[in-house]
Amino acid sequence: MPTSVMEYAxxxxxxxxxxxxxxxxxxxxxxxxxxxxxxxxEKLESFLTSKLExxxxxxxxxxxxxxxxxxxxWEGQHRNKLIDISIFYLSTKIGHKNKTIKIGKFKGxxxxxxxxxxxxxxxxxxxxxxxxxxxxxRKDEDGGDEYFELSFEDKYREKVFNEYLDHVIRTYKAxxxxxxxxxxxSRDCNGWDWIEFQHAATFDTLAMDYELKRAITDDLDRFLxxxxxxxxxxRAWKRGYLLYGPxxxxxxxxxxxxxxxxxxxxxxxELANISxxxxxxxxxxxxxxxxxxVIEDIDCNSGVxxxxxxxxxxxxxxxxxxxxxxxxxLNCIDGLWSSCAEERIIAFTTNHKExxxxxxxxxxxMDMHIHMSYCTTEGFRVLVSNYLDIKDxxxxxxxxxxxxxxxxxxxxxxxxxxxxxVADVALGEVLxxxxxxxxxxDKIDEEKLC
Ligand SMILES: Nc1ncnc2c1ncn2[C@@H]1O[C@H](COP(=O)(O)OP(=O)(O)OP(=O)(O)O)[C@@H](O)[C@H]1O
Numbered sequence: 473m474p475t476s477v478m479e480y481a482x483x484x485x486x487x488x489x490x491x492x493x494x495x496x497x498x499x500x501x502x503x504x505x506x507x508x509x510x511x512x513x514e515k516l517e518s519f520l521t522s523k524l525e526x527x528x529x530x531x532x533x534x535x536x537x538x539x540x541x542x543x544x545x546w547e548g549q550h551r552n553k554l555i556d557i558s559i560f561y562l563s564t565k566i567g568h569k570n571k572t573i574k575i576g577k578f579k580g581x582x583x584x585x586x587x588x589x590x591x592x593x594x595x596x597x598x599x600x601x602x603x604x605x606x607x608x609x610r611k612d613e614d615g616g617d618e619y620f621e622l623s624f625e626d627k628y629r630e631k632v633f634n635e636y637l638d639h640v641i642r643t644y645k646a647x648x649x650x651x652x653x654x655x656x657x658s659r660d661c662n663g664w665d666w667i668e669f670q671h672a673a674t675f676d677t678l679a680m681d682y683e684l685k686r687a688i689t690d691d692l693d694r695f696l697x698x699x700x701x702x703x704x705x706x707r708a709w710k711r712g713y714l715l716y717g718p719x720x721x722x723x724x725x726x727x728x729x730x731x732x733x734x735x736x737x738x739x740x741x742e743l744a745n746i747s748x749x750x751x752x753x754x755x756x757x758x759x760x761x762x763x764x765x766v767i768e769d770i771d772c773n774s775g776v777x778x779x780x781x782x783x784x785x786x787x788x789x790x791x792x793x794x795x796x797x798x799x800x801x802l803n804c805i806d807g808l809w810s811s812c813a814e815e816r817i818i819a820f821t822t823n824h825k826e827x828x829x830x831x832x833x834x835x836x837x838m839d840m841h842i843h844m845s846y847c848t849t850e851g852f853r854v855l856v857s858n859y860l861d862i863k864d865x866x867x868x869x870x871x872x873x874x875x876x877x878x879x880x881x882x883x884x885x886x887x888x889x890x891x892x893x894v895a896d897v898a899l900g901e902v903l904x905x906x907x908x909x910x911x912x913x914d915k916i917d918e919e920k921l922c
Pocket of ligand 1: 677678679680718719720721722723724725726823844882883884886
């Protein structure tokens with residue numbers, strides 16, 4: 473046994489002495505390989521190769537597979553949402569291997585969607601794991617139920633269940649968020665029906681004071697970010713806004729801007745079309761998540777401004793018998809029923825806040841009261857920028873003076889601005905309109921004095 477470094481150095485061969493050995497070994501290997509190719513016929517060679525491959529495959533431990541079934545046929549359940557999520561997710565995974573595919577164009581979705589036909593497979597790779605999706609449909613008298621099977625090596629079972637399916641859902645959400653076409657729903661005898669919501673209003677196009685706009689968008693951002701907070705304090709994740717102000721000051725436009733800001737659908741709940749308390753509950757329950765439920769002109773919904781009358785008589789002056797009370801409406805807004813649906817905004821609009829029942833106005837019910845005021849000079853600048861695309865004009869000074877001296881709605885100024893695309897002409901119309909209004913107002917004031 474070597475006992476010192478020097479002795480080791482003597483026993484271990486040097487690199488230079490190993491090189492000739494390596495060279496002769498690799499030359500022999502090359503000769504052997506050439507001889508094998510020349511002597512062994514091609515067919516025999518591939519036969520031997522496949523035998524060897526089979527041998528090694530058999531000796532390796534065979535993986536066993538688990539399968540998850542995403543089935544639409546769960547008794548008593550509504551459609552399994554994972555089916556639709558999977559259809560969306562897989563639509564981006566379809567490739568050349570799928571020789572026959574389904575294609576379609578759907579209401580509310582941009583572009584053409586591709587899907588698997590019955591009996592087809594897709595292999596998806598997630599963090600190196602192979603997941604095979606198989607799609608089919610079980611036929612029965614009602615047409616049949618769709619189902620997916622996901623197969624994967626059993627050692628990845630937990631990962632597929634906990635991480636991969638989550639990844640599928642997140643991808644679906646990102647896809648649908650990107651493509652989401654907003655809807656506006658109204659209620660008929662069959663429930664909620666919808667058309668595409670194409671209102672272009674945004675917070676940038678609203679003629680409102682900047683500070684108020686900022687306060688509203690901050691409030692909406694806080695609402696969106698506070699899912700866990702609402703849960704912690706045991707409150708339904710919803711927020712109520714009361715928009716009040718004269719007609720034509722932009723209450724509906726503000727709701728449209730909120731919907732576009734939040735990417736929420738709008739449900740227009742006309743109380744006049746609601747026949748009973750159960751109808752009201754059903755309407756609230758079946759409105760989806762991520763939605764703004766709008767009850768417009770709440771002051772005109774007779775009975776709502778006068779709780780004692782509506783609670784007791786359940787009818788209004790025009791003999792339009794309503795079978796539900798204000799209490800039922802309030803209960804749906806923030807009572808037990810409200811906790812059945814989350815991520816909702818409820819917006820009431822009124823031209824006459826002062827006549828509403830205080831119960832409707834108490835804190836916690838309508839979280840933010842937003843006053844939509846007559847047009848200010850700041851708001852007028854926004855309108856001019858929207859309609860004429862200009863920031864400055866010599867007529868502004870005179871117009872500003874008149875706007876400050878009167879109550880004029882953004883809607884009426886918008887009407888004048890729309891009369892021409894030429895800034896001089898359109899602003900001239902605004903000026904004439906304001907002067908005319910000023911004269912009328914002076915006349916009324918004079919008459920009052922007399
Ligand atoms: N604040 C505003 N900002 C921008 N445009 C406005 C504003 N207010 C009104 N308009 C214009 O006037 C039109 C009518 O306004 P809108 O319907 O939003 O007012 P409203 O307060 O809801 O009226 P109502 O009480 O009669 O329902 C809008 O389509 C928009 O063009």
